Amino acid sequence: MRRLSVVVLSLLMILSFTACGQTQVKSEVKEAKIKVFFHCPNGKALIEKELVKSEGVKEVVADVETKVVSIKYDAAITDQDKLVAAIEQIGYKTELTPEGKEIKKACSHGDDGGQHDH
Numbered sequence: 001m002r003r004l005s006v007v008v009l010s011l012l013m014i015l016s017f018t019a020c021g022q023t024q025v026k027s028e029v030k031e032a033k034i035k036v037f038f039h040c041p042n043g044k045a046l047i048e049k050e051l052v053k054s055e056g057v058k059e060v061v062a063d064v065e066t067k068v069v070s071i072k073y074d075a076a077i078t079d080q081d082k083l084v085a086a087i088e089q090i091g092y093k094t095e096l097t098p099e100g101k102e103i104k105k106a107c108s109h110g111d112d113g114g115q116h117d118h
Contacts, residue, residue, distance in 0.1 A: 027074040029058060034080070035095040036062065036069045036087055043107055047090060054078065054086045 038047060044062040047069055051060045056077030062069045071083055084096045091106025 027076050029072055030075045032071045032073065032080050032083055034069050034071065034084065034087065035067050037067065037093045038062065038064075038107070040064070040107065043092065046106055047087065047092065050090045051083070051086055054083070057083070057086075 036047060038044060041064055044064050047062045048060045051057055051069070051071065056074040057071060058074065059072040060069060069087070073083065080096075084094050087094050088097060088101070088103050091104055093101070093103050097103070
């Protein structure tokens with residue numbers, strides 16, 4: 001009888017662990033396309049390198065010609081507002097950045113006639 005109760009208790013524990021694993025929220029990968037005001041290949045590299053470090057971000061591709069940054073992200077973890085904030089933290093304004101918002105620029109390219117030291 002004791003052995004039967006140990007087996008039943010073990011089975012209940014296994015079933016409860018299995019049920020817990022099934023109740024996890026599945027991640028939904030979404031893609032945002034945000035115009036970002038960067039001006040050079042170094043800006044592209046910096047955005048791709050730093051933004052992918054943000055929580056929930058899976059992939060980042062910045063296009064130098066169109067200035068559009070394509071971001072694949074887990075919608076259960078982050079959203080477009082957080083992505084914009086992360087881009088601003090890196091040092092770039094976006095099409096969604098409020099007018100007049102001060103951003104510590106990552107690069108002075110464009111403000112000095114195109115001369116920069118990187």
